[in-house]
Amino acid sequence: MFKEFKIFIMRGNVVDLAVGIVIGAAFGAIVNSLVKDVLMPPIGLLLGNVDFGNLFIVLKEGAISGPYESLLVAQTAGAVTINYGVFINALINFLILAMAIFFFVVRPLNQLAARQKSKEAVIPAQTDKKDCPYCATQIPLKASKCPYCTSELM
Known part of the structure; x- marks a missing residue:
């Protein structure tokens, strides 16, 4: 049983998948930092010193009544909140990640496949x-x- 597992693990596509997941997670962390630390501060500044990470709506007051100056204070007080600023950050993360994957993986592979297909079409x-x-x-x-x-x- 261990021998079969070892053969399964050592297949090329399983190793490639594992490497892809690790690199994808690292790339996701880079994109997250890009959005949170580089893109959102200037956007927030342009919109009047808005911190997107602290945009929330209080649905129910916590043990300590509001108004709450930040999301962390509201969560510490036990308030029930809708954290739409965190959602905006996650949405921007996703869009940047999707664009990067499209422009650096999908599009080059499509161009390569089209080139290969045109070579096959030329050969009668x-x-x-x-x-x-x-x-x-x-x-x-x-x-x-x-x-x-x-x-x-x-």
Whole structure:
């Protein structure tokens, strides 16, 4: 049983998948930092010193009544909140990650596949047959008489 598991793990596609997951998680952390630490502060500044991480709506007051100055204070007080600022950050993370995957993985692979397909289309299919002009049946190139309609070929 262990031997079978070892064979399964050592397959190329399983190892590639594991590497892809690790790299994807690391890339996700980079995109998250890009959005949270680089993109959102200037956007918040342009919108009047808005911190998207602290945009929330209080549904129910906590043990300590509000108003709450930040999401952390509201959560510490036990308030029930809708954290739409965190959702906006996650949405921007997703869009940036999707664009990066599209432009750096999907699009190059599609271009490579199209190039490969065009090379295959350029190479004509070689055949050793021709069509009979009378019955349109495929016959050998060297045939002088069609075996189907018995017509004389030139």
